[in-house]
Amino acid sequence: MGREKMIDVDSTWEAFIAILLAVAGGFARILNLKDNVKMKWSLIFSELFISGFAGLMVLLLARASGLSGEWIGVAAGISGWLGTRVLDVIAHAVGKAVGVDVDSTRK
Numbered sequence: 884m885g886r887e888k889m890i891d892v893d894s895t896w897e898a899f900i901a902i903l904l905a906v907a908g909g910f911a912r913i914l915n916l917k918d919n920v921k922m923k924w925s926l927i928f929s930e931l932f933i934s935g936f937a938g939l940m941v942l943l944l945a946r947a948s949g950l951s952g953e954w955i956g957v958a959a960g961i962s963g964w965l966g967t968r969v970l971d972v973i974a975h976a977v978g979k980a981v982g983v984d985v986d987s988t989r990k
Contacts, residue, residue: 901959905938906931908963934963937970
């Protein structure tokens, strides 16, 4: 068995691009919000952080599924737009795979 590198430059670069695309998707959603929503820096920061995290999770799932780089980019950008909604879908899928009812863990 060969040892895998803990940090692979190509994988790191791919993750950076996926996170950047996801943050761009989140930023596009923020710009699309209605005018009656008051923008605060804390809201903007949290939305962009969630978008980046969603993009990273989708990147990992896309790699495991064997998707091409172009599809990974599209999926990362869309996951940034969807934010917490895509994280809920991932949580339910992973919960089902490991036998945990995600809804029962919420208060």
